[in-house]
Amino acid sequence: MKRVRTREIHAHLGEHLVMCGWIHAIRSFGGVTFVVLRDGWGTVQVVSEDESIATVPLESVVRIEGTLVRAAKAPDGVELKASLVTVVSIAQPPAIMMGKRTLSAGLPTLLDQAVVLNRHPARRALMRLAAGAMSSFRASLDEQHFTEIQTPKFVESATEGGANVFTVDYFGRPAYLAQSPQFYKQIMVGMFERVYEVGTVFRAEPHDTVRHLSEYVSLDVEMAFIESHETVMSMLQHVLSAMIHRLTQQHASELDLVGATIPAMPGEIPRLHFTEAKGLAWSLTGSDERDEPDLSPAEERSLGAWALKTHGSEFLFVTGYPMVKRPFYTHPEPTRPRYSNSFDLLFRGLELVTGGQRLHRYADYIDALTRAGVAIGPFASYLDAFRHGMPPHGGFAIGLERFIMQVTGQTNIRLATTFPRDLGRLAP
Amino acid sequence: MKRVRTREIHAHLGEHLVMCGWIHAIRSFGGVTFVVLRDGWGTVQVVSEDESIATVPLESVVRIEGTLVRAAKAPDGVELKASLVTVVSIAQPPAIMMGKRTLSAGLPTLLDQAVVLNRHPARRALMRLAAGAMSSFRASLDEQHFTEIQTPKFVESATEGGANVFTVDYFGRPAYLAQSPQFYKQIMVGMFERVYEVGTVFRAEPHDTVRHLSEYVSLDVEMAFIESHETVMSMLQHVLSAMIHRLTQQHASELDLVGATIPAMPGEIPRLHFTEAKGLAWSLTGSDERDEPDLSPAEERSLGAWALKTHGSEFLFVTGYPMVKRPFYTHPEPTRPRYSNSFDLLFRGLELVTGGQRLHRYADYIDALTRAGVAIGPFASYLDAFRHGMPPHGGFAIGLERFIMQVTGQTNIRLATTFPRDLGRLAP
Numbered sequence: 001m002k003r004v005r006t007r008e009i010h011a012h013l014g015e016h017l018v019m020c021g022w023i024h025a026i027r028s029f030g031g032v033t034f035v036v037l038r039d040g041w042g043t044v045q046v047v048s049e050d051e052s053i054a055t056v057p058l059e060s061v062v063r064i065e066g067t068l069v070r071a072a073k074a075p076d077g078v079e080l081k082a083s084l085v086t087v088v089s090i091a092q093p094p095a096i097m098m099g100k101r102t103l104s105a106g107l108p109t110l111l112d113q114a115v116v117l118n119r120h121p122a123r124r125a126l127m128r129l130a131a132g133a134m135s136s137f138r139a140s141l142d143e144q145h146f147t148e149i150q151t152p153k154f155v156e157s158a159t160e161g162g163a164n165v166f167t168v169d170y171f172g173r174p175a176y177l178a179q180s181p182q183f184y185k186q187i188m189v190g191m192f193e194r195v196y197e198v199g200t201v202f203r204a205e206p207h208d209t210v211r212h213l214s215e216y217v218s219l220d221v222e223m224a225f226i227e228s229h230e231t232v233m234s235m236l237q238h239v240l241s242a243m244i245h246r247l248t249q250q251h252a253s254e255l256d257l258v259g260a261t262i263p264a265m266p267g268e269i270p271r272l273h274f275t276e277a278k279g280l281a282w283s284l285t286g287s288d289e290r291d292e293p294d295l296s297p298a299e300e301r302s303l304g305a306w307a308l309k310t311h312g313s314e315f316l317f318v319t320g321y322p323m324v325k326r327p328f329y330t331h332p333e334p335t336r337p338r339y340s341n342s343f344d345l346l347f348r349g350l351e352l353v354t355g356g357q358r359l360h361r362y363a364d365y366i367d368a369l370t371r372a373g374v375a376i377g378p379f380a381s382y383l384d385a386f387r388h389g390m391p392p393h394g395g396f397a398i399g400l401e402r403f404i405m406q407v408t409g410q411t412n413i414r415l416a417t418t419f420p421r422d423l424g425r426l427a428p
Numbered sequence: 429m430k431r432v433r434t435r436e437i438h439a440h441l442g443e444h445l446v447m448c449g450w451i452h453a454i455r456s457f458g459g460v461t462f463v464v465l466r467d468g469w470g471t472v473q474v475v476s477e478d479e480s481i482a483t484v485p486l487e488s489v490v491r492i493e494g495t496l497v498r499a500a501k502a503p504d505g506v507e508l509k510a511s512l513v514t515v516v517s518i519a520q521p522p523a524i525m526m527g528k529r530t531l532s533a534g535l536p537t538l539l540d541q542a543v544v545l546n547r548h549p550a551r552r553a554l555m556r557l558a559a560g561a562m563s564s565f566r567a568s569l570d571e572q573h574f575t576e577i578q579t580p581k582f583v584e585s586a587t588e589g590g591a592n593v594f595t596v597d598y599f600g601r602p603a604y605l606a607q608s609p610q611f612y613k614q615i616m617v618g619m620f621e622r623v624y625e626v627g628t629v630f631r632a633e634p635h636d637t638v639r640h641l642s643e644y645v646s647l648d649v650e651m652a653f654i655e656s657h658e659t660v661m662s663m664l665q666h667v668l669s670a671m672i673h674r675l676t677q678q679h680a681s682e683l684d685l686v687g688a689t690i691p692a693m694p695g696e697i698p699r700l701h702f703t704e705a706k707g708l709a710w711s712l713t714g715s716d717e718r719d720e721p722d723l724s725p726a727e728e729r730s731l732g733a734w735a736l737k738t739h740g741s742e743f744l745f746v747t748g749y750p751m752v753k754r755p756f757y758t759h760p761e762p763t764r765p766r767y768s769n770s771f772d773l774l775f776r777g778l779e780l781v782t783g784g785q786r787l788h789r790y791a792d793y794i795d796a797l798t799r800a801g802v803a804i805g806p807f808a809s810y811l812d813a814f815r816h817g818m819p820p821h822g823g824f825a826i827g828l829e830r831f832i833m834q835v836t837g838q839t840n841i842r843l844a845t846t847f848p849r850d851l852g853r854l855a856p
Contacts, residue, residue, distance in 0.1 A: 059816045060817050088820070115618070115810075116816045119619050123619075147468075147556060150628065151846070152847045168605070191551075214598075215580065215582055389487040389489045389519030390489065391517065426582055427808075428809030
């Protein structure tokens with residue numbers, strides 16, 4: 001007998017069939033037992049007159065033969081009238097009730113018991129949104145004739161300098177884990193002009209914050225023959241629009257389940273130059289931090305609130321960050337070389353994307369490294385790309401977990417991550 | 429003036445336009461200079477009467493204004509008559525001539541100078557084939573309602589036991605790099621039933637062979653409610669068929685460029701049980717290795733040749749490998765528990781895929797670990813999944829670089845990898 005999945009039930013009304021899955025919830029009354037059966041896609045109500053099913057532990061795996069019928073009171077208006085229940089795997093029931101719409105558990109419990117609690121539909125929805133985000137990210141770039149790449153994770157030298165890098169014992173000598181595919185995506189611009197990667201990056205982040213992880217999924221883009229960082233910002237807006245459109249169109253039920261409000265993408269994302277942003281943040285927060293060459297989390301939040309109030313936009317570009325706070329490969333502003341052709345995109349008051357134009361001439365790299373007092377040797381193969389001819393180029397990186405965190409309104413990035421890794425956590 | 433890319437030239441014949449790219453080759457005669465201009469997608473012949481272009485070094489980046497015209501003798505029948513050439517970046521020319529159809533360089537040179545030599549159309553074709561393979565792998569599984577996942581790369585314990593695992597300094601304590609997403613893809617079968625991942629895996633492979641790397645891209649699949657490993661083998665054949673179909677349909681020019689012969693997928697892939705395979709290999713090679721619980725590379729080659737000769741198939745399933753050579757989570761053959769419900773897929777005489785049915789009952793895991801004399805503690809969170817109810821399941825992993833190596837007939841996996849990592853190589 002053919003197995004029918006929850007996603008297909010409406011096409012099989014009236015049929016005698018088999019459904020399989022986990023016992024998500026059980027309640028009995030008046031000699032009748034109602035089971036919520038969960039499979040990989042959804043849930044269905046099962047009704048049985050055999051009371052022995054009521055004693056099967058929650059999360060046990062079962063095979064149920066029965067007839068799918070209309071039932072006005074059942075969720076989705078369909079229920080399975082069970083005629084034969086077979087227990088495939090007996091479970092120890094989880095410590096937390098899975099049957100409610102939301103999981104009533106604190107952060108430590110949710111993380112410690114993620115192996116089981118991530119089976120909950122609301123947790124699962126977050127992961128499906130992440131899958132949809134990756135898929136739409138790639139599709140929007142494929143349409144623009146980008147090539148997907150996979151770059152090495154073992155590297156000889158730290159990308160952004162020595163901080164926050166993990167060291168590996170590489171056959172008896174030290175190697176590092178790539179903090180980003182930055183160097184390789186730039187090198188590969190020399191091959192394909194337009195490249196993207198969806199891959200894990202590694203940051204030895206020594207701070208315990210709600211927005212940092214020690215490994216996360218980076219959605220990286222790099223493109224050639226740009227005019228400036230403006231070309232990159234346009235591409236970013238195009239990609240984000242596609243991602244938001246896809247979530248809205250294909251993941252409405254997941255968004256609903258986690259109570260997410262999908263952002264509207266404005267026709268043009270409002271923008272502030274760093275110098276304007278600093279002055280504005282001063283007036284908004286009352287705290288003068290104009291001497292700091294970066295935006296603090298508090299400044300980002302206040303600027304985000306300002307953009308929403310003034311422009312009705314949940315997105316805000318801040319451009320022109322001081323060169324002193326950007327990595328050595330950053331292209332300066334042609335007319336004000338203290339500032340850079342770079343940007344951050346704030347989304348709901350949090351930095352979601354960093355990007356910009358890069359240097360593309362070999363001599364400029366030698367100058368930049370020399371000025372920074374950094375030895376050139378460890379960058380030899382990276383610099384080879386520029387020695388052998390590179391066009392003006394730039395790119396950006398979106399943090400996948402931050403995107404999901406902000407879209408769904410999670411208060412901690414760990415809640416937007418299937419199995420988060422941080423300073424203290426290596427399991428599950 | 430709008431920039432036109434090589435991929436679009438046929439739609440712009442007769443137009444005055446701009447093309448950008450790298451100087452791939454130059455030759456002059458009779459006062460006319462012919463330039464092969466390469467951009468991220470292809471090449472176009474440029475003809476110029478201004479001889480100064482002949483002195484621009486190869487690989488320099490240029491912007492060329494001109495008119496696209498039909499030219500019977502030019503490749504593709506089109507050439508760009510240049511009226512204005514602007515040099516964007518002057519290059520140091522590469523040590524190896526890029527203008528030939530194939531690169532005449534040995535393996536060490538190809539690897540040492542990969543930053544530049546991978547710009548060559550024949551090298552680029554390999555990477556485009558890899559991108560096409562990843563994309564069609566995902567598309568074929570999306571159609572089958574799989575969910576894409578991203579699993580942690582930092583793990584607390586080595587997946588397959590202690591061998592070949594890289595150790596990381598994780599904030600002052602040891603962590604390991606995941607040798608595969610095995611444990612997490614199984615755990616996530618408990619969430620989605622059907623999952624896949626495209627991601628980097630790490631193997632501290634102490635042998636210097638033509639088919640091993642220390643990091644590679646693994647195309648991982650895991651699925652629930654299977655009958656046995658046979659269900660998994662059917663899914664694998666479906667996925668591989670889709671990948672081959674996609675390469676044939678959308679990557680004909682790349683396959684041609686690298687001289688690849690795409691394999692035909694037979695209606696049913698021939699199969700041998702391990703015991704049959706051992707006996708047959710003895711008769712084929714004359715060397716009796718039936719006491720060895722695995723197939724040697726020589727046996728794999730001879731069996732591959734046998735399948736081609738006898739069945740006209742470049743693919744061969746070998747099933748039922750001895751339990752002693754398979755990891756502890758392997759499901760035994762129900763009737764002959766010395767052997768397993770597992771398989772390897774040989775492609776052109778090389779193991780391309782490993783897969784099988786896994787144990788799914790908690791008690792079976794405890795038995796298997798105990799019998800193997802392995803402490804249970806480090807597997808606690810993995811085992812939680814089975815304690816809390818798991819269905820029969822199984823899966824497989826395809827090595828992306830091996831697939832590209834075997835499809836394109838490379839003699840060394842390093843040649844099928846953009847920037848390979850091995851015992852001795854961490855750069856470029």
